Amino acid sequence: MTSRSRKQIILKEAASLFREKGYLASTLRELARRAGVQGGSIYHHFSSKQEILFLLMDNTMNDMIERLSTTIAELDCPLARLRHAIRLHIEYHIFGPDETYITEDELRNLDTENYRRIIAKRDRYQQIFEEIIADGKARLNWQVSDVKLFARAIIQMCAGVTRWYKTNDTFSIDEIAEQYFNLLLTGLRERPAEEKQTQQL
Amino acid sequence: MTSRSRKQIILKEAASLFREKGYLASTLRELARRAGVQGGSIYHHFSSKQEILFLLMDNTMNDMIERLSTTIAELDCPLARLRHAIRLHIEYHIFGPDETYITEDELRNLDTENYRRIIAKRDRYQQIFEEIIADGKARLNWQVSDVKLFARAIIQMCAGVTRWYKTNDTFSIDEIAEQYFNLLLTGLRERPAEEKQTQQL
DNA sequence: CCTTCAACCTAACAAACGTTAGATTTTCCA
DNA sequence: TGGAAAATCTAACGTTTGTTAGGTTGAAGG
Numbered sequence: 001m002t003s004r005s006r007k008q009i010i011l012k013e014a015a016s017l018f019r020e021k022g023y024l025a026s027t028l029r030e031l032a033r034r035a036g037v038q039g040g041s042i043y044h045h046f047s048s049k050q051e052i053l054f055l056l057m058d059n060t061m062n063d064m065i066e067r068l069s070t071t072i073a074e075l076d077c078p079l080a081r082l083r084h085a086i087r088l089h090i091e092y093h094i095f096g097p098d099e100t101y102i103t104e105d106e107l108r109n110l111d112t113e114n115y116r117r118i119i120a121k122r123d124r125y126q127q128i129f130e131e132i133i134a135d136g137k138a139r140l141n142w143q144v145s146d147v148k149l150f151a152r153a154i155i156q157m158c159a160g161v162t163r164w165y166k167t168n169d170t171f172s173i174d175e176i177a178e179q180y181f182n183l184l185l186t187g188l189r190e191r192p193a194e195e196k197q198t199q200q201l
Numbered sequence: 202m203t204s205r206s207r208k209q210i211i212l213k214e215a216a217s218l219f220r221e222k223g224y225l226a227s228t229l230r231e232l233a234r235r236a237g238v239q240g241g242s243i244y245h246h247f248s249s250k251q252e253i254l255f256l257l258m259d260n261t262m263n264d265m266i267e268r269l270s271t272t273i274a275e276l277d278c279p280l281a282r283l284r285h286a287i288r289l290h291i292e293y294h295i296f297g298p299d300e301t302y303i304t305e306d307e308l309r310n311l312d313t314e315n316y317r318r319i320i321a322k323r324d325r326y327q328q329i330f331e332e333i334i335a336d337g338k339a340r341l342n343w344q345v346s347d348v349k350l351f352a353r354a355i356i357q358m359c360a361g362v363t364r365w366y367k368t369n370d371t372f373s374i375d376e377i378a379e380q381y382f383n384l385l386l387t388g389l390r391e392r393p394a395e396e397k398q399t400q401q402l
Numbered sequence: 403c404c405t406t407c408a409a410c411c412t413a414a415c416a417a418a419c420g421t422t423a424g425a426t427t428t429t430c431c432a
Numbered sequence: 433t434g435g436a437a438a439a440t441c442t443a444a445c446g447t448t449t450g451t452t453a454g455g456t457t458g459a460a461g462g
Contacts, residue, residue: 142390
């Protein structure tokens with residue numbers, strides 16, 4: 001059990017270190033130091049530095065896909081689904097584990113085979129957003145000319161939060177998520193008064 | 202003049218190399234090879250690898266701020282300004298020089314002082330968007346609760362194009378810019394027929 | 403023709419890196 | 433309690449890196 005927990009400690013410290021300094025700028029010796037272990041000992045748990053990076057990303061993608069899937073499955077209305085999806089996505093990128101940030105930022109440093117695997121899962125995640133939007137287009141007549149493009153735009157906009165959000169920011173995650181949701185749903189331009197639609201959440 | 206053009210060649214090759222492999226993964230020896238020069242010769246033009254990165258980013262930020270400023274100055278309507286700003290931003294991130302990508306992605310690898318300088322310019326760039334949005338809020342009654350937050354959301358959404366756009370994609374830059382603009386302006390939700398507003402561009 | 407100076411080359415240094423092999427300690431069940 | 437297997441340490445390896453020092457070239461100018 002010490003083995004398993006030590007391995008888990010190393011992974012957690014790796015996530016923190018990689019996020020702070022980036023994968024290439026992070027040293028296995030410093031990772032070992034933070035995990036309370038000597039440099040060479042890491043290789044008893046992992047076969048290479050690359051494997052650590054891959055495991056971090058793979059676990060994160062699995063987690064994100066699962067959480068999004070189960071959340072969506074509990075709702076029916078595309079409006080509510082999109083709202084929850086956005087909130088989950090932003091939440092996961094701000095308060096989520098460091099791994100989320102890494103998964104967004106270190107794709108470049110995966111070797112060919114690992115890259116292929118992670119991209120496949122990222123596409124699956126994106127596909128969930130596409131289904132929500134396509135559903136809203138069909139059932140709620142959302143004005144979407146290209147579902148794929150909109151899904152990408154939304155995902156990137158929300159993930160971009162990590163690039164400016166500081167933990168001491170004046171915004172709460174709820175405020176950010178809600179304002180992003182409103183921006184995407186109704187846009188900037190003022191509209192004539194209209195009946196409130198599908199008040200869920 | 203050979204001096205100046207060689208220096209310019211090195212900078213261009215550095216932008217291309219850094220974009221392709223990332224700053225840390227790029228070697229000065231390979232940069233020298235691509236620029237048709239021996240490894241040590243780079244230090245006749247630059248004082249360090251770090252200086253090359255900084256110059257690339259600094260030039261790019263200056264260029265972006267200037268182009269955006271002059272474009273905005275020629276227009277009056279916030280709607281037209283936002284449309285042009287979005288288009289310019291996306292265009293600069295897709296077809297623009299490799300430097301744009303680097304400026305977005307290698308902030309982490311700037312040392313303390315250089316980081317401070319680049320961030321200051323990035324903030325100035327962001328401020329232009331904020332002014333456009335604040336103006337639209339005042340004159341066109343845009344529904345914006347927090348100008349700063351919306352500016353950040355828009356900028357990140359557009360910059361995120363670089364993360365999925367491939368040069369052989371089915372979308373043209375005009376299509377992407379126009380759809381992003383429409384998404385931001387009117388949102389997803391269908392609205393009752395309305396008079397066309399401020400048809401510019 | 404000679405000096406000068408920028409541009410460039412060559413060769414090396416010192417440091418840091420991922421990784422490995424072998425010894426040593428700890429754990430835990432028979 | 434003994435002994436095997438897992439966990440960890442120690443010490444080094446080969447390579448690559450940014451950087452530097454000193455020499456070489458070639459063109460410009462008096």
